[in-house]
Amino acid sequence: MGAKPGRTNLRSAAQSFLLMTAGTLLMVVSLTVFLAPSEIAPGGVSGTAVILNSVFGWPIGWVMLVLNLPLLALGFRYLGRYQFLVRTAYVAALYSLGAQVFTAWIPVSAITDNALLNALYGGVVGGIGSGLIYRGQASVAGTGILARIVQLRSGMPVSQVFLLTDGGVILAAALVLGWENGLYSLLALFVWGLATDYVLEGPSVVRTAFIVTDHPDRVAEAVMQRLGIGVTAWAAQGKFTQEPHTVLFCTVSRPDVDPLRSAVTEGDPAAFLVIGHGHQATGGMVRSNQPGSSAGEEADKAPAPARKKASSVKPAGRRGPAARARKRPTRA
Numbered sequence: 625m626g627a628k629p630g631r632t633n634l635r636s637a638a639q640s641f642l643l644m645t646a647g648t649l650l651m652v653v654s655l656t657v658f659l660a661p662s663e664i665a666p667g668g669v670s671g672t673a674v675i676l677n678s679v680f681g682w683p684i685g686w687v688m689l690v691l692n693l694p695l696l697a698l699g700f701r702y703l704g705r706y707q708f709l710v711r712t713a714y715v716a717a718l719y720s721l722g723a724q725v726f727t728a729w730i731p732v733s734a735i736t737d738n739a740l741l742n743a744l745y746g747g748v749v750g751g752i753g754s755g756l757i758y759r760g761q762a763s764v765a766g767t768g769i770l771a772r773i774v775q776l777r778s779g780m781p782v783s784q785v786f787l788l789t790d791g792g793v794i795l796a797a798a799l800v801l802g803w804e805n806g807l808y809s810l811l812a813l814f815v816w817g818l819a820t821d822y823v824l825e826g827p828s829v830v831r832t833a834f835i836v837t838d839h840p841d842r843v844a845e846a847v848m849q850r851l852g853i854g855v856t857a858w859a860a861q862g863k864f865t866q867e868p869h870t871v872l873f874c875t876v877s878r879p880d881v882d883p884l885r886s887a888v889t890e891g892d893p894a895a896f897l898v899i900g901h902g903h904q905a906t907g908g909m910v911r912s913n914q915p916g917s918s919a920g921e922e923a924d925k926a927p928a929p930a931r932k933k934a935s936s937v938k939p940a941g942r943r944g945p946a947a948r949a950r951k952r953p954t955r956a
Contacts, residue, residue: 640760647756648715650749652722658746660684660727661734663805665797666812667790669766675800685724692716692765699769711762743808747815755823781821830902831876835888835895840870843891850887851880875905
C-alpha cells in the first residue's frame with residue numbers, strides 16, 4: 625500500500641522547509657562572514673545593500689528587505705502565485721533578518737582578511753545555499769527571481785543568467801568600491817553560479833556515447849564484451865552521402881571512456897564517435913561482471929530478463945555478420 629496523500633504532502637512540505645531554511649542560513653554565513661567584511665558585492669539585492677552600507681552606512685538587512693518587496697511582487701506574477709509568494713517571502717525575511725542580526729546587532733568577525741579567499745568561499749557557500757533554496761521550490765528573492773524567470777523561459781544555465789542580471793550591480797561596485805573590489809565581486813558571482821548549478825544538477829559523472837558505424841554488430845559486441853554494458857541501436861542516414869548507417873548509444877562512467885574508445889576502434893576503425901556529459905543515469909545501464917569493469921558489481925543486481933534485453937542489439941533493416949555466423953552449422 626502506498627503512503628497516504630496527506631502524509632506525502634506533509635513530508636514534501638517539511639523537506640522544502642528544511643531545504644529553504646538551510647540554504648538561507650548558508651547565504652547569511654556567506655554574506656556576513658565572507659563578503660560584507662571585504663566589501664565584496666556579488667550582484668543582486670545583497671550586493672546593492674553592501675554598496676549602500678559602504679557609502680551611506682545604511683543597515684544591510686533592512687535595505688535588503690525594502691529592495692526585495694517589488695521583486696517579490698514580480699515573482700508573484702510570473703513564478704507561482706500564492707505558494708511562491710509564501711516560500712520566497714519566508715526566504716527573503718529570514719535572509720534579511722539574519723544579515724541584520726550578524727552585521728549590526730551581533731557582529732561576527734571575518735575568518736580572513738584575504739579578499740580573494742573571501743570571494744571564493746563566499747561564492748561557494750552562497751551558491752550552495754541558493755541551490756538548496758531552489759530545490760526547496762522557492763527563490764532567493766532579489767535578482768534571483770529575475771534569474772529564475774529568465775532560466776525557465778529561455779533554458780539558460782543559472783550561472784549565465786546571474787552574470788546578465790547582476791552585471792549592473794557589479795559595475796556599480798567597481799565604480800563605487802574600486803575596480804579591485806569589482807573584480808572580486810565578479811569572481812564571487814561566477815563561483816556562486818557554478819556552485820548553484822552543481823547543487824541543482826549534480827556532478828557530471830556519466831558519459832554518453834553516440835557511435836555512427838556501418839558495422840554495428842562488431843562494434844556492439846566489442847563494447848559489450850569489454851565493458852559489460854548495454855547498447856542500443858537504431859537506423860540512420862548520412863544526409864551528405866545519403867548512405868544508410870547505424871547509430872549505437874550507450875552510457876559509461878568517466879574511467880571507462882578510454883576502454884570504450886578502444887572497443888569502438890577495434891570493432892570499426894572508421895566509426896564516428898561522439899562522447900558527451902550526462903548528470904544522471906537511472907535504469908537501462910546494465911553492467912556485467914567483466915574483469916576490469918569499473919562497476920562490475922552492478923551486474924548481479926539486474927534481473928536476468930533485463931540483462932538479456934540490454935545485451936541484444938538489432939540494427940533495423942538487416943542482420944549483421946555475427947548473427948548470420950551463429951546460424952551456420954559448424955564443420956567438422
